Amino acid sequence: MSEAAEQVDAPEEPEVEARSAAKAQAIDQALDEGDRDSLHTLPLQLLPMNLPSLSRAKMLKNAHMKSMIEMFNSGSGGSGHMEVEALVNVFENSDELKEDIAILEHMELLHSYDVYSLRIELRRLGISITDQEGLQLSERKAKELTSYMTEFTRPLLQQIYGGTDSNIEDMDQLLAMFKSPDKGEAIKNLKMIADKLGIGLIEVPTFLEEYGDVFLSLAYYKGALDGIIPRVTDFLDDLDEINGNYQVRQMPRFEETCDILQMRFNDITASITGRFESFDRNSKTLWDNINAATFQAVKDTIEAHYVTIGGVLCGLMVKMDAWDEKFANGRGGPISKADFIMSEMRMGMNYIYEIEQKAPALSELQ
Incomplete structure (x- = not known):
């Protein structure tokens, strides 16, 4: 055949x-x-x-x-x-x-x-x-985020396991603890959670998976933010130094561009950092009055910010990548850096700023 x-x-x-x-x-x-x-x-x-x-x-x-x-x-x-x-x-x-x-x-x-x-x-x-x-996310990235993940899920761990999380190395182990508890006390607490949520015990694993996924997303974004903030700080320090160069200061509108960039970067990073602080407060207080409705409200709130947070972090990331690719390890002088700032770094900053401005109000996260 x-x-x-x-x-x-x-x-x-x-x-x-x-x-x-x-x-x-x-x-x-x-x-x-x-x-x-x-x-x-x-x-x-x-x-x-x-x-x-x-x-x-x-x-x-x-x-x-x-x-x-x-x-x-x-x-x-x-x-x-x-x-x-x-x-x-x-x-x-x-x-x-x-x-x-x-x-x-x-x-x-x-x-x-x-x-x-x-x-x-x-x-x-x-x-x-x-x-x-x-x-x-890849398994490798999920493992990298374990420290962030356990921080966001500590209230859940304390509720079920008394905060015993020292043996958790990745998300699979975290969810496995919830799915296959080997302690009588853990089973008792899982039943209590099911009662509080108003759902059956068999539905608890699904709830825990959703909980894990939501807070893994926060861990992912928080990890990205923590990697970007120092790079933004270094760039703004470079900006001050470049703007102090006599030849650069003769360039038309460069000082004005520097002022706008500093304001944009500072406003954007302060705003997005405030969102994460609010998310953290929500995750810590969620278990004070846990039920299906309160978790769904937190989940909906966090997911409503995905597009904004992702867009802002993406924008900051590509800006810092472009700068570092061009001038890392001391490459480039004040003039070439100033030219790059005028031609590349300032372009798209208003776009990133507008993404952050259109995000749901921080008051909705309180």
Whole structure:
């Protein structure tokens, strides 16, 4: 029997499973590069693309917060970036291309490509994703966030296990403790939680998974923020030093640009830091009056901020990446830095500021 005949005669279910496995493997290969955990990079394999060459590409935010399609990246050999609208000049016109472009036109308008923002936005846009694993953080990233995660979930651990969390190394272990408690006292407390929530004991694991996912998202964003803030501080210090250079001060509007950048960076970082402080207060007080409604309210509040937080952090990240890539390790003098500030760093800052300004009011988090 020919190979083609074997494929035709094979049961449909194994074929579906094989395609699903191949899709998952392809996604895993892309995500090995850290794209799954990125704020600013979207592997198009996650989307229902028709064209294989587009499926292998990525969409990313540049330093101006503009979305570009990266067709290839050979490291030191360079990369190929183009706007979505330019795809019609590269690919043969077809219905498949039009369908792909329609999806990409939605994607380029998103503020961030982190998995949590994507979940919200893809659902809003009605774009179906076959492999939901692509909208989860990698195991490596989840392990990195253990310290943040245990901080956010400490009230839950204290309620069930008396705060015994020293043996937890990753999220899987954390959820396994809730799903398969091996202490009589833990089972008793789980039943108490079920009673408080007004749900059956069998529903508690689902609740705990949702709790874990919500606060893992906060851990992810908090980890990103903690990595960005020192870089912003260093940049603002550089800005003061550059602005003190005599030659630089002769550049038209540079001092005004510095003032605006300092104000924007300070306002944005202060506002987003305040959000995390409010989230932290909510997580600590949630268990004072725990029930299904109070958790749902906290969950809804946090998820309502995904798009804003993701967008702001994405913007700050691409700005700092652009600066560090150009001037890390003492490279560049005052003039070249000033030119870069005028041409790159100031572009898109109002966009980032507007994302933060449109976020739900902090008073809603109290």
